[in-house]
Amino acid sequence: MEEILVQNIRFTNRVRLFLFFLFLTFFLFSKLIGISLAWSVIAIFILFLFATLISEISALKIWQKERAPRVNSSYFAHQLIEILLLFEIGYLIHPLFFFLLAIFYIIFSYFTFSQRIYPRIISLILFIGYFSFGILVYFRILNYYFPPPFFLNFSLTSAILICSVFFGENLSKSSENILETLKGKTEELMGKENQQFQREEEFRRTRAVWEKEMEKKIKEALVLKENLDQEKQKEKELEEKITEMKKFQKSTINQEVRKKIKEGKDQNLTIIESFSDGILVLDEENKLFLINPQAELFFDIKADELIDKPISELTKIPIFESLANLLEQKTEKIFRKELPLKKNLILQVTISPLMNEKEKMGTLIILHDITREKTVERIKTEFVSLSAHQLRTPLSAIKWTLRMLLDGDLGKLNKEQSDFLEKTYKSNERMITLINDLLNVTRIEEGRYIYQLLSYDLVEITQSAIDSYKGEIERKNIKFEFKKPEKKLPKILMDEEKIKIAIENLLDNAVRYIFSGGKIIISLGLLENEIQFKIEDSGIGIPRGEQPRVFTKFFRGVNAIRMETEGSGLGLFVTKNIIEAHGGKIWFESEEGRGSTFYFTLPLKRGKPR
Amino acid sequence: MPRILILEDEGIIIDLLQKKLEKEGYDIEVARDGEEGLKKIKEIWPDLILLDLEIPKISGLGVMEEINKNPALKRIPIIVMSEAGDSFELKRAQELGAKDWIIKIEFDLPQIINKVVQQIGR
Numbered sequence: 001m002e003e004i005l006v007q008n009i010r011f012t013n014r015v016r017l018f019l020f021f022l023f024l025t026f027f028l029f030s031k032l033i034g035i036s037l038a039w040s041v042i043a044i045f046i047l048f049l050f051a052t053l054i055s056e057i058s059a060l061k062i063w064q065k066e067r068a069p070r071v072n073s074s075y076f077a078h079q080l081i082e083i084l085l086l087f088e089i090g091y092l093i094h095p096l097f098f099f100l101l102a103i104f105y106i107i108f109s110y111f112t113f114s115q116r117i118y119p120r121i122i123s124l125i126l127f128i129g130y131f132s133f134g135i136l137v138y139f140r141i142l143n144y145y146f147p148p149p150f151f152l153n154f155s156l157t158s159a160i161l162i163c164s165v166f167f168g169e170n171l172s173k174s175s176e177n178i179l180e181t182l183k184g185k186t187e188e189l190m191g192k193e194n195q196q197f198q199r200e201e202e203f204r205r206t207r208a209v210w211e212k213e214m215e216k217k218i219k220e221a222l223v224l225k226e227n228l229d230q231e232k233q234k235e236k237e238l239e240e241k242i243t244e245m246k247k248f249q250k251s252t253i254n255q256e257v258r259k260k261i262k263e264g265k266d267q268n269l270t271i272i273e274s275f276s277d278g279i280l281v282l283d284e285e286n287k288l289f290l291i292n293p294q295a296e297l298f299f300d301i302k303a304d305e306l307i308d309k310p311i312s313e314l315t316k317i318p319i320f321e322s323l324a325n326l327l328e329q330k331t332e333k334i335f336r337k338e339l340p341l342k343k344n345l346i347l348q349v350t351i352s353p354l355m356n357e358k359e360k361m362g363t364l365i366i367l368h369d370i371t372r373e374k375t376v377e378r379i380k381t382e383f384v385s386l387s388a389h390q391l392r393t394p395l396s397a398i399k400w401t402l403r404m405l406l407d408g409d410l411g412k413l414n415k416e417q418s419d420f421l422e423k424t425y426k427s428n429e430r431m432i433t434l435i436n437d438l439l440n441v442t443r444i445e446e447g448r449y450i451y452q453l454l455s456y457d458l459v460e461i462t463q464s465a466i467d468s469y470k471g472e473i474e475r476k477n478i479k480f481e482f483k484k485p486e487k488k489l490p491k492i493l494m495d496e497e498k499i500k501i502a503i504e505n506l507l508d509n510a511v512r513y514i515f516s517g518g519k520i521i522i523s524l525g526l527l528e529n530e531i532q533f534k535i536e537d538s539g540i541g542i543p544r545g546e547q548p549r550v551f552t553k554f555f556r557g558v559n560a561i562r563m564e565t566e567g568s569g570l571g572l573f574v575t576k577n578i579i580e581a582h583g584g585k586i587w588f589e590s591e592e593g594r595g596s597t598f599y600f601t602l603p604l605k606r607g608k609p610r
Numbered sequence: 611m612p613r614i615l616i617l618e619d620e621g622i623i624i625d626l627l628q629k630k631l632e633k634e635g636y637d638i639e640v641a642r643d644g645e646e647g648l649k650k651i652k653e654i655w656p657d658l659i660l661l662d663l664e665i666p667k668i669s670g671l672g673v674m675e676e677i678n679k680n681p682a683l684k685r686i687p688i689i690v691m692s693e694a695g696d697s698f699e700l701k702r703a704q705e706l707g708a709k710d711w712i713i714k715i716e717f718d719l720p721q722i723i724n725k726v727v728q729q730i731g732r
Contacts, residue, residue, distance in 0.1 A: 389693065389694060392693050392694065392714070392715050393620055393623070393693060393714070395715055396623065396693070396714040396715045397620065397622040397623055397626070399715065399718070400623070400626045400714075400718070400719050401622070401626060403718050403719050403720070404626060404629070404630065404719060407719075407720070409629070409630065409633065410629075432715050432716075435715075436715070436716075439694065497697075
């Protein structure tokens with residue numbers, strides 16, 4: 001071991017000696033061969049690096065050839081010995097030497113070099129280079145970033161190299177001396193390291209055995225897991241089979257039930273079969289479970305073609321499509337809708353969920369033929385419309401004639417005559433109002449209540465409606481208040497004429513069904529997305545039992561009829577239709593004998609009118 | 611004297627309008643259906659037409675369409691009279707160039723006179 005060390009050091013020392021002479025040659029003859037000292041120093045420095053590299057590589061090669069499994073630790077020992085050698089000799093120049101060299105160089109260059117700036121900069125760079133390199137070496141910083149063997153070694157050997165340049169001969173001699181003295185110490189050091197190494201070896205072996213065992217166990221576990229997965233798969237398959245069986249069982253039950261129906265064994269089912277309304281039943285999976293003959297008749301289809309098919313499939317049958325679409329909407333509650341199925345057949349569809357405690361068992365669909373009702377309704381509407389139209393011309397004629405008479409265009413009238421004519425005129429006006437209301441209703445029902453939408457200010461419309469009732473309000477001594485909103489309301493799209501009718505209807509009810517001295521408050525306010533109109537009165541109110549019918553056609557409260565015989569019962573119906581056609585909502589709160597409050601809202605933005 | 615043509619089929623309405631307007635100092639001509647109306651318009655070139663929308667043979671709107679084909683006739687102001695006040699009908703009349711409109715049942719005679727005066731003066 002030591003021999004190798006000595007061999008190595010000797011080899012490096014020889015190289016170093018050679019470099020020393022090379023350096024001297026350059027240093028002394030730099031002027032003679034015509035290159036500046038600075039360049040020669042740089043060249044030497046590069047050569048140093050190069051030589052160190054070669055010496056180190058060859059040293060390593062010697063190591064690898066001769067010995068030892070653990071290059072690094074022995075190599076470190078080698079470095080240690082090198083440093084110790086330096087210390088022993090007493091040349092404590094290792095990092096310090098760089099600083100000294102740097103300072104020496106700068107002083108030297110100041111005197112030697114020409115005064116040109118260029119070499120000075122080079123010398124300054126070199127100075128900084130040496131200086132910082134010294135620091136790096138000193139604090140072993142290089143060692144940290146570039147671990148041994150290479151860089152630390154490089155720095156150390158550079159130090160030794162430079163050292164040997166000056167003291168080469170000495171070093172090579174004394175190194176041998178020192179090796180002698182160090183022999184024992186090195187052996188000790190090596191021995192310790194070997195012990196450590198052996199222990200580690202042992203540990204590694206045990207670990208290898210242990211790892212093998214672990215591997216075996218893991219393999220076993222994997223096999224187990226695979227088995228488990230297979231079992232799970234089997235279980236799943238089994239479950240699927242069970243569900244299939246269940247389904248099969250169910251369909252057999254369904255078939256049996258149907259068979260029973262056919263045989264007339266089950267009375268309830270027979271009733272369903274002979275029901276005059278069409279009946280369809282869906283099971284909980286939304287498959288058609290039952291369809292009675294009447295329904296078959298409606299759809300003009302045989303039950304066998306539909307039974308047990310899911311809704312999604314039924315949508316594909318043209319005649320069934322509209323109904324199936326209705327069914328596809330989720331319905332938790334009972335739900336009614338008119339459904340024009342084909343020409344001359346309008347059905348009222350009632351869809352109700354069949355509940356078993358909390359679970360939904362299926363859906364019941366009842367189809368009721370309302371074609372006749374609808375036809376009658378249409379004829380009625382047409383009749384009303386026609387008669388209203390026909391009545392209007394004579395009513396206009398009467399109105400104009402009376403006006404001419406009253407204005408004295410056809411000769412002067414005495415007081416009694418004009419009084420009677422005035423009353424006739426008013427009666428006629430009432431009839432005109434009724435006809436207008438009827439006509440509006442028929443227009444609503446025919447879907448011809450056309451709206452001309454333009455931007456209007458609801459405050460202005462409300463004000464003009466109020467103005468036309470001023471006389472009546474004063475006559476009945478009503479305390480009237482119109483609370484306008486604090487901020488100006490935005491204009492919204494509406495049919496001015498129709499909205500005015502709606503407001504007038506509400507105001508008319510309030511004024512008409514109030515006792516003298518009562519109170520009416522109209523207020524307008526801006527909500528988030530809508531304008532709210534509110535009219536509050538201290539009138540007779542609406543009896544609780546009659547409240548659900550308030551907005552229906554021809555409705556008049558019992559107390560209202562008692563108070564005023566006159567009235568068509570169409571006002572609120574028309575009003576509701578107007579408001580809803582504008583995309584708004586209308587509702588009320590009322591207590592009999594205390595008064596009513598009607599509200600409606602109009603949206604700030606909306607699409608096309610209905 | 612401004613000349614007004616009344617195109618209306620209802621006798622009593624004609625009588626009332628004629629009487630009232632004559633009293634106001636207008637010269638009145640009457641036609642009882644669309645065909646007769648169109649003929650009279652070309653004959654007498656009235657200063658104003660009071661046109662009922664519901665008349666026999668050619669409807670009020672039909673008469674207006676015919677008038678629109680003749681640029682010279684087009685200059686005669688027309689006030690349309692509607693029985694029902696159907697907004698669709700009135701809108702169409704407006705598109706065809708009606709200067710004003712009357713819903714018979716909702717207006718009184720003096721209001722109608724006002725509208726006439728507004729169009730052609732006294």
